[in-house]
Amino acid sequence: MTVTLATKGKNMSGTFRARMKRGHLELLENVNIPEDTEVSVTISETPGERSADGLRRSAGGWKGLIDADALIEDIYNDRLVSTRPVPRL
Numbered sequence: 001m002t003v004t005l006a007t008k009g010k011n012m013s014g015t016f017r018a019r020m021k022r023g024h025l026e027l028l029e030n031v032n033i034p035e036d037t038e039v040s041v042t043i044s045e046t047p048g049e050r051s052a053d054g055l056r057r058s059a060g061g062w063k064g065l066i067d068a069d070a071l072i073e074d075i076y077n078d079r080l081v082s083t084r085p086v087p088r089l
Helices: 053-058 068-080
Strands: 002-007 010-015 018-021 024-027 039-042
Antiparallel strands (some): 002 039, 018 024
């Protein structure tokens, strides 16, 4: 949550963590905003926990599209190609 605070001619802003509970935003950190101060709030959802579901859903997605044995052979052949110059001693 981004809060822009305009009070007594001063513009202050900051980013604070908050959680939605029963239709209200609950701040997760202490902020120094006087009571009854009107603020402008910008809400952007933070990504949740990462899970392996996407990886599981994509398993087998290339099946039938490429020849796995040829791909592995190409990878090993590419590793044999040296692009580094021979050092002069």
